[in-house]
Amino acid sequence: MPNVAVIGASRGIGLELVRQYAANGWRVYATTRTPDQPGELGKLRGDIRLHHLDVRSDTHIARFADAVSKVALDVLIHNAGVLNSRARASPEETAEAMRINAQAPIATVSALLDSVVASEQKTVALLSSIQASGRPRPSSPDLYGDSKGELNKRFRAIEPEWRARGITAIALHPGYVKTDMTGQHASITPAESVSGIRSLLNSISPAQSGRFLDYRGKDVAW
Template sequence: MSGTVLITGCNRGLGLEFAYQYARDGWRVHACARDLVRAEDLLALEARFPEQVQLHTLDVNKDGQIKALDRVLGDETIDLLINNAGYYGPKGVCFGKVERELWRQVLETNTLSPLMLTQALYPRIATSKLKTVAFLSSKVGSISDNQSGGGYYYRSSKTALNQVVKSLSIDLEGAAIKVVALHPGWVQTDMGGENALITPEESVTSLRGLLQQLDMEQSGRFLNYDGTVIDW
């Protein structure tokens, strides 16, 4: 099965791997990144799959760029939207060192922007065949799983994102749109580090398998890359 997918944060890591795998398998891929000039690997992917891959400059935090993307898409429908772009923020921030503006930047990217993009592209998703929206969350956003504290910026942004996903799954049920929060695992990316347990290829392969089999009963859930449900 193939279709049209739009992916944010495609310049590296999971976003780049998603773009590659979908293009390789014959999907039409709208790959978005903040700075295409420096996205050498993404430009190489476009050159390799010129019939499948279309690149777009998109800073998800800028509403003007979201509107411009929507215009450029013309009458294209979006079978699958993958909200992948994310920002961890400064690492090692402990209680007593939290700064309002830095926290706001993480929330803007990880929580507000994915919803704003989904809202803008909703008509394209609602008229597609697959009608699926995926949000890359993180297990550190699970409140019940938090045993180590800290991580105020990133944890809270993903916890809030999970609530967005749950509400969306209810609000979009009437349009038969499937919405899901996904934990990609501890992945060997710039964010996950070289000591992480799995490669981007392994993570994305598993996540694509989940998305391919996703049904309305699973909409609104928080799923690990291996298919297990993560507690909120």
Template sequence: MSNASVLIIGSSRGIGAGLVREFLSRGWQVHATVRDKDSPGDLEDVADRVTLHQLDVRDVSRVNELAKELADADLNVIIHNAGIYRGHPEAELIEVNSVAPIRTVQALLDSGAVAADGVVALMTSQLGARRGREGTEGGYGGSKARLNDSFRERADSWGSAGAKAVVIHPGWVRTDMGGATAPVSVEESAAGIYDLLTNLTPDQHGRFWTWDGREHPW
């Protein structure tokens, strides 16, 4: 799909970097955000094939600038993957994991950056589910629960704007965050998410999905 384009927000390592590689392997034009363009982390070896954008999702001014820069990009898919885990104050967890994804996607939709019938995906976690959850994860799970709640409030308006929008649990993945004993590889998760998003149907809009295509309870 050489004419298709994707924006992956939060892509310097882990699942974000895996998604960049997956979409590149399928022939997509890839836009990817990193906090420092001079230090793109795990994207170093593919940086010349990707359009890199500097972005710290906490910086509202920069979010709005990026939305304007991409106003004519006609993005077919947007994936908001940026997030933080343990070891951060509660307020920062909420700002990065709960508030920033909604704010960033809204800015991109408002600027016209998303193609007609485009797809928007926010990376959440099963730890943010209010039922069907395996254990608890303190502030992190709470921040993802807030994200899910905010997404459900926005889903109808985003759908009216032409987007098919979902939240995704990427699995327990072998990353710095997930640890070496996690059962799902980055490659498996990225491939599953690719298949889900590129085959998304209108009736799947507004719902909570897992990386392997199963619907997850809220």
């Protein structure tokens, strides 16, 4: 069966990705900041291997890349992200959001690239957000949207290199999903979002690499 890696799997969309892929017989490499207290992640059934990874740590990223260096990762999903909706974020908060939402996805995928290239499907998805559309926008800053916009900018710059190695990579909006990040007033459940994401990633073609798609496969405006 194929292998999938889910970066940031402890809660929300990441946890549901692990649940659904494992239930469908995939081997899942799931990363969490708290492998000793995995919570719901530890209760899931299937071929699930937990790894310790805080995406702010270059050491953790390198250690995980080393741990899966002999594994062919068919699908790699960078899901970890943080919401900071404060109108005026401090410089420290801004740096933290940029680190986790914009820098870490590119750094993590870059470190894992050889494992993806070694696989059959060679698919990468970076969890972005529709709030990135039209951002960064310095005239009316919104830290979350700007950090995801910065991710999109970095993704578009590096994606041709990944594509040249045979990888199909997309920026992905998961929908407005009921999780700790959004609350229960959001529109869809993690199960609905992840069903769409799985079906999109299962049927994606190399011609779609470099696009910004939502969980139903529809284009999102950059």
